[in-house]
Amino acid sequence: MPVAEKSAEKKRFMAKAAxxxxxxxxxxNRALGAFTRSVDFLKxxxxxMRKVVAPSAKQVQSTTVVVIISVxxxxxxxxxxxxxxxxxxxxxxxxxxxxx
Numbered sequence: 528m529p530v531a532e533k534s535a536e537k538k539r540f541m542a543k544a545a546x547x548x549x550x551x552x553x554x555x556n557r558a559l560g561a562f563t564r565s566v567d568f569l570k571x572x573x574x575x576m577r578k579v580v581a582p583s584a585k586q587v588q589s590t591t592v593v594v595i596i597s598v599x600x601x602x603x604x605x606x607x608x609x610x611x612x613x614x615x616x617x618x619x620x621x622x623x624x625x626x627x
Contacts, residue, residue: 582590
């Protein structure tokens with residue numbers, strides 16, 4: 528996309544954002560009050576929630592399997608690291624003459 532088209536698109540987006548920050552009569556939204564802003568917020572939330580798509584049962588099942596396998600892999604890794612470091616510290620204490 529050429530630079531001129533990008534800047535024109537950016538200006539169009541910024542103009543749209545600026546109009547979204549004002550009411551129909553041109554007053555800034557902060558002057559409209561908490562109730563109007565809350566209603567606008569809830570309308571935006573509702574429109575965004577309409578875009579949400581729930582995953583299928585197969586997607587949930589495959590993701591759950593990946594999570595369970597990952598948990599066991601990390602548990603094994605940390606168990607191994609803990610065992611190695613624990614034995615290293617125990618050896619270091621023994622070498623320094625600590626009483627057990």
